[in-house]
Amino acid sequence: MAMRVRMTWLVLGMGAIWLGACGGSTPDPGSETDIALRGLIQKNGLRGDPAFGRELPSIDEPLAQLGRKLFFSKSLGGDRDSACVTCHHPALGGGDGLPMSIGVGADDPDLLGPGRTHPDGDLPVPRNAPTTFNIALWEKGLFWDSRVENLDDGGTRTPDSDFGTPDPDAGESLSEAQARFPVTSPEEMRGFEFVLDGTNAELRTALEQRLAEDGRWDAEFEATFGSSDIGYARIAEAIAAYEDSQVFTDTPWREYVEGNHDAIEEPAKRGAILFLGTREDGGADCASCHAGDFFTDEDFHSICAPQLGRGKGDGFLGTNDHGRARENDDRNYLFSFRTSSLLNVSATGPYLHAGTYDNLVDVVRHHLDPLGAIDSFDPSTVPLAASEDFERNTQEMLDFLEVSGRGIDSLRAPIELTDQDVEDLVAFLETLTDPCVLDRQCLSPWIADPATDDVDGHLLVAIDRDQNPL
Template sequence: MNFNTKKGAYVFIGLFSILLNACLNQQQDHQTKNNPTRVLENTFSNTLSAAITAMDSIKTAKEAVSLEKHYLNARHHFKMAEPVLAFVDSENYKFLNQPNILKIEEEDATDIKIKQPTGFQVLEENIFTENPDFESITLHAKKTSERLQLIKKNLNLNYIKPYHVLWMVRDQIIRTALTGITGFDSPALEQSLTEAQTSYEAVKQYLEVYQSEFNNTEIYNQWTEAIKKAQTDLNADFNSFDRYSFIKNHTHKNLELWNATVADWQVEFPFTKSINNNATSLFSNNTFNLYHFSVYNDSLTEEKVNLGKKLFFEKELSASKTINCATCHIPEKGYTDGLAISKGVTRNSPTLLYAGLQKGFFYDNRAGSLEGQIVSVINNENEFHSDLETFEKALKNNTEYTEAFQSVFKDSIKQEHIRHAIASFIRSLAPFDSKFDRNINNLENTLTESEINGFNLFNGKAKCATCHFAPLFNGTVPTTYKESEMELIGVPETTDTINAKIDDDLGRYDLFHTEERKHFFKTPTLRNIALTAPYMHNGVYNSLDEVLHFYNIGGAAGLGIEMENQTLPPDPLDLTEKEKQYIIAFLNALTDSPSSELVY
């Protein structure tokens, strides 16, 4: 074969290859367009790529203006990726979006990790300042970019089914309401409302990918309109934004529309996450899946709760035969005892209301379940001064109890049944029947302007909701509800503001002696706070006015107490006296009705 013949053959083969590849690419494009999961993956991947490009630009920026521009661009794409990223890779999402405070992980005394924070929030606080540290910013941008690249490299969404997509959408709707509009992850810029608009745009984009799943096109059109309305209302000033109306008129209606979508897509969920699959409100006794917060995955029956209630008030189980659980947890006092420090212990008695809806127990989070906490209390020589074995023997001598346990557990009296019954009663103490709940759920229209203003301040200017997350108003973090946070706010030993000293209780430190954990305490619920004075782990404050003053001046820092690892922002909140009274009015509206029935 001569040269020209060979050349002609190669040209033919080349043309054939091009045509073949073109056909294959068209076929693949057609397959991709008809495969929503592939489209989702491609869209998500492209969004990550855009975030990486912008983040890499930060590393080479030489001027503050360029830093800010590239950061905002990267952050925009991060928020567009948020619904998928937070769902499919919650740990990496947390890494990228962690607050600018030291991260401490304590598995046990031999496995303690102390990590410096990095990611978007750290970059935001370092970039938007008078004198940016370019070297530090470059380092954090590099780490953030590398993590984004790692996520993109390992991306595989082949397992995604329509019910996953619906969970992604709902999580983002809830995330936007509970952390997105509070300033939780935009501490320096307070651009939370703009970012919330972006998050809604992402929801719109991902629903569009799965538009073919809609049998009723009108429901899809309702989503488009609902998102547009939410974005319009989010175009507002951070401090004056009406978060109460937003949740009531958008979040809850979005949840109703989401349930209609579930029915339209004919989706069946394989299990229930932290939020019940049929929830239409964030402030309802049907919002949370109680089993998500429990080590037991069985029903909370009326019979079991009543048995637990009887044990809760049973004095015969204590060594002295004179005390019971209600000695320190009096129902009329919001299941506290009204004392600064409870008898026989070293800390204030925490409320048991909504105690089941958290992931850590005791002020230092040393117990991982209600059952574990109950065992500790029973064994404590200054409380029950007993043990479950003694409990078991005492109960077996009582015919009424032996019959009750047989009826409830289909078994004889056992230690694990005793603690589980008491824990079940405590889990039932979450009625969501306060004045605030009834109003935001449209059951009545009695909230005053002051109470609504207080909620909006709580979730906005005052930054309370960045630690006390609605609707539980405790430190269990939405939307996964896997962790109950601890904070160092610097509670003083007395109300002396001139010569203030830190309280000598070292909190979490006493558990593993991690130096960086000194004076850390769990963030408690604020529900029914009007009934649970005095306040703080040492009961130092007798009124909500005193508590608001402490936070308004910046906690320990405002009192002149130097705490290296204080997690509460040290800057004054600059709340006016009227604004503080608004917040107190709202907190008083979180008191449940005395006639609230137990929830099963």
């Protein structure tokens, strides 16, 4: 039987001293960079595995299998032209590869990702689609503004309940609660005719009836739940199991944290030191918000992202997006959005709540110097997303942040790094991606198979702009 080696480090400031190993020869502590980085890993309390101690479903379980069929079914779209997967395809990083999503009414409902168009040229959905990858690891809230959130006193608040009040129908998890809402959005899945004047509850009842009246879903629910009752609570439970099975955390960075010096290259190690280091230590202070093994504090910050797109209906012109303040009605949270997790970040662009940037170099530079980035930002470089109100809406944000003193620290005191430093930071960020999410074959268990998953003839069989299967 192989003996598991226990390695022990004593951390002193930015460095570390190797104390030895139990069982086997003393391993090489690595380069000076490794020693400094190991000290920061210890200081930040990192262990590598963000899913440690959690019991999460497998995609092979019957509930997740049913969830996959529902996730890919256009029968949950009001006009049967969109599905959950329309904005969250595994081959597109669990998102849709667009700055902001085109849900209902697309020219080709089955064409996903870049090249998806709407006949009037508009983008109906006002925010970028967050990835569903690792959705089960969120503890506080979902969506850019955490409008689905766990409450300190218990229960889950959703858009169906008042702020701070639990929704009795939310289900057992954040992902279950979240699965109740894309179908209610006219722009995302509901459309502009199907039960449009009804409540969210009436809309969900209509979808239950649609599946039940078809008859072909009965056997699916019978096999999974032991009865053919098709209630939306069961639909949400199955979709949540499918989403919760999308756990992609086997990253090179995790392997490094767990002891393999060779898992990442020297530039990435330098980038990690910058990422984890404070400004006082010459670092970029990224971990102050992108904290822990999940790389997020799950809190809300204004990083001064350019205000693109049609917005959520806020501001002087009614085309801006006030972020978390729309939920808690607290001016201190104007233009603040939930900190994204950085796991699989190289596969989940475009980035920020309005899909402002499509590469990590620009995202890093924006965080280092938001005002400089906005001054040089050209909204015409963002396909289909730029609102004619871009300049006014962005200025409204900057005026508020100047008067209020809010916004990330680099807004007023830019962090000065060299081009090499930026390259190193990006190299580190790229180590946070699980290779599986870049491999279509590895992702295949999470992608519906038309031969087995098309229950009622409305399965979304996705293609790209070159008409190739996704």
